[in-house]
Amino acid sequence: MSQDASRIAVVHESYSFACMRCGHGWEQSYAIEHHTDAGGREFVRYVAEGRVVPSPLSRPACANCDGHLVRIMRPGRVSSARDASRARRPGHHWQLSHLLHPFQRRAG
Secondary structure: OOOHHHOEEEEEEEEEEEEOOOOOEEEEEEEEEEEEOOOOOEEEEEEEOOEEEOOOOOOOOOOOOOOOOEEEEOOOHHHHHHHHHHHHOOOOOOOHHHHHHHHOOOOO
């Protein structure tokens, strides 16, 4: 085995997700492992909560309804929507409209 075959570079990334079908929102952090095999070919593994998972950018599925119409956003979008909703109405659940508000176009 060559020295390059054992070298692993790890990058940590987080994403926010919103299901456009049922409105479920969630966040997930990933360790993205960049590997080089013995033949010099590069490949990537995504690891979430200690398990190898498919790339979240390929075809994310909603854990609530199994829908695949999922918007991927920068980290913190779901938690900030939940926090804003709680500040307005304690005990009120956040809604998809709170999360997607920045993406809506203004009528002009």
